[in-house]
């Protein structure tokens with residue numbers, strides 16, 4: 159209970175407020191390229207207090223447009239930290255995949271935490287169509303020093319997955335991990351299964367927070383009532399601690415040509 163009280167004080171986030179966000183997103187079309195998805199983009203621009211970043215991409219059915227939503231919070235130190243989630247979905251209404259991750263980004267962005275580095279909050283479109291929105295971002299912006307990606311954090315039970323290529327990032331993760339019993343099973347590897355891969359392949363240290371595949375993945379059963387909202391709040395608090403730890407770190411080493419293992423979803 160004490161831990162929960164700290165969560166409330168730190169971020170003003172409750173299971174109910176996360177549920178509200180997930181319900182709101184799941185009531186909207188979020189298939190990138192469909193006209194109706196503009197409503198979700200417009201809502202998220204308002205919710206994040208961000209800007210649109212529009213891009214075009216080709217699909218088998220012709221050219222489509224997508225809109226990332228970006229918010230930049232300037233800091234004093236060189237280097238940008240990117241906090242992201244994709245907001246598009248396929249095969250259902252996408253509560254776990256990925257309204258859960260969007261709710262986490264909104265919670266952290268709207269907590270007005272004072273970071274030393276510039277923090278960019280990004281809600282990417284067209285992830286499900288091949289990491290298109292994050293690929294567009296990485297080709298058109300300064301390379302971040304660290305990326306924290308939320309994709310499918312609605313089923314906290316056994317743990318999270320993460321990845322730290324740079325030793326400094328791995329140290330920061332381990333310190334934060336030691337304070338949270340749930341995250342002991344975090345593994346320092348990453349797949350090409352979500353937007354963090356667009357950055358990992360450029361040598362950027364990334365962490366993908368992910369509670370694992372479930373039978374509801376990409377089905378109509380991925381609904382708001384199936385998620386663990388206390389678990390999402392726990393992960394948001396964990397992510398906040400992780401960001402503060404990385405923000406307080408010194409120089410980060412970069413690796414090119416990162417070996418990336420095959421992921422088990424997209």
Ligand SMILES: [Zn+2]
Pocket residue numbers: 244255256285309310352424
């Ligand atoms: Zn996803």
